Amino acid sequence: MAKERVxxxxxxxxxxxxxxxxxxPLLTKExxxxxAQAIEAGVAARAEMDAGGNxxxxxxxxxxxxxxxxxxxxxxxxxxxxxxxxxxxx
Numbered sequence: 001m002a003k004e005r006v007x008x009x010x011x012x013x014x015x016x017x018x019x020x021x022x023x024x025p026l027l028t029k030e031x032x033x034x035x036a037q038a039i040e041a042g043v044a045a046r047a048e049m050d051a052g053g054n055x056x057x058x059x060x061x062x063x064x065x066x067x068x069x070x071x072x073x074x075x076x077x078x079x080x081x082x083x084x085x086x087x088x089x090x
Contacts, residue, residue, distance in 0.1 A: 021086060024079045031080075035073040042070010 027035070045066035049055070055063070 018086060021079065021083045024076070024083050026084055026087070027077070027080045032077070035077045038073035039070050039077065042067045042073065045070065 045063040049060070049063050049067070
């Protein structure tokens with residue numbers, strides 16, 4: 001009886017996960033290129049910030065924005081590719 005409940009709970013968790021990742025569309029080639037460029041720009045912006053140097057407040061704001069956009073792009077890329085992995089595994 002306990003084993004059946006564990007199996008049912010596991011099935012519910014898998015269903016919940018599949019429903020969650022189903023919210024993200026599969027990426028087109030153009031999406032992948034756009035996201036990769038945003039990720040690369042974010043990495044470059046982070047490197048510029050970490051290097052220090054004389055950055056104006058405006059440049060710092062611009063770099064922080066680019067870093068955030070890169071992080072958002074990375075999250076989108078990963079989440080969309082998780083959906084791809086599941087669709088291939090089925």
